[in-house]
Amino acid sequence: MDKKGHRGLRKNWQQAPLARLLARLAKGGVIVELGCGKGVLLNHLYKGTQEGAKLPVYGIDPYQPYVGAAAGGIYGPKTREALLRNLKAFGMEGRVSIIQERAEDVAPSWTRPVALLWVDTGQPYDELAPILEAWQKHIVWHGLIGISALWYDKRVHVSRLPDFLRPFGFRRRLCQQRHVVVLWREAGSDSTKD
Numbered sequence: 001m002d003k004k005g006h007r008g009l010r011k012n013w014q015q016a017p018l019a020r021l022l023a024r025l026a027k028g029g030v031i032v033e034l035g036c037g038k039g040v041l042l043n044h045l046y047k048g049t050q051e052g053a054k055l056p057v058y059g060i061d062p063y064q065p066y067v068g069a070a071a072g073g074i075y076g077p078k079t080r081e082a083l084l085r086n087l088k089a090f091g092m093e094g095r096v097s098i099i100q101e102r103a104e105d106v107a108p109s110w111t112r113p114v115a116l117l118w119v120d121t122g123q124p125y126d127e128l129a130p131i132l133e134a135w136q137k138h139i140v141w142h143g144l145i146g147i148s149a150l151w152y153d154k155r156v157h158v159s160r161l162p163d164f165l166r167p168f169g170f171r172r173r174l175c176q177q178r179h180v181v182v183l184w185r186e187a188g189s190d191s192t193k194d
């Protein structure tokens, strides 16, 4: 693994085991990461499902110049270069699908049921909420959503996203820390899923 990939791995170490565990448990759909960046967490999602249901894994990221509102990280074409290096280093080349578009542009035409949606776009609440609303429609009953990087930005209060997603059936809070929240969609709830 190269130096840059290693830096990314260290930054995400707390979320990595959680992402891997969730991917191992996920079934009945595909796994999608919004904001797959350098592919560090994507690697853990991929490895996790290899230990479980071996679901298809997708990473979505526009790789356009972008300053993360939350962490202030700078992303863009160089991030994509790091992704390509990491796909090779982690043995994911040709085994995961990368969609180079914005999450909000992909959602309307997405057709595959999602068992686990991992969100790491680093956006503030006002930008993230409509993206979550668009993507929750694709998550299966008993599906999981993990939203990370919440701690970076005071505008992204941990408590706001679970409250926002509750009317859509995400009533079970499986995990909540400063930097990540994981919600489970209960079957049979009166969600507005259409």
Ligand SMILES: C[S@@+](CC[C@H](N)C(=O)[O-])C[C@H]1O[C@@H](n2cnc3c(N)ncnc32)[C@H](O)[C@@H]1O
Pocket (backbone or CB within 6 Å): 008, 012, 034, 035, 036, 037, 038, 039, 040, 041, 042, 060, 061, 062, 063, 064, 066, 068, 073, 075, 076, 079, 101, 102, 103, 104, 120, 121, 122, 149
């Ligand atoms: C914190 S980084 C993700 C790090 C990544 N999870 C990893 O493990 O390497 C945030 C990423 O979100 C992406 N991003 C920003 N806006 C986005 C959007 N609207 N849709 C999808 N991805 C977006 C950025 O391009 C950036 O690569």
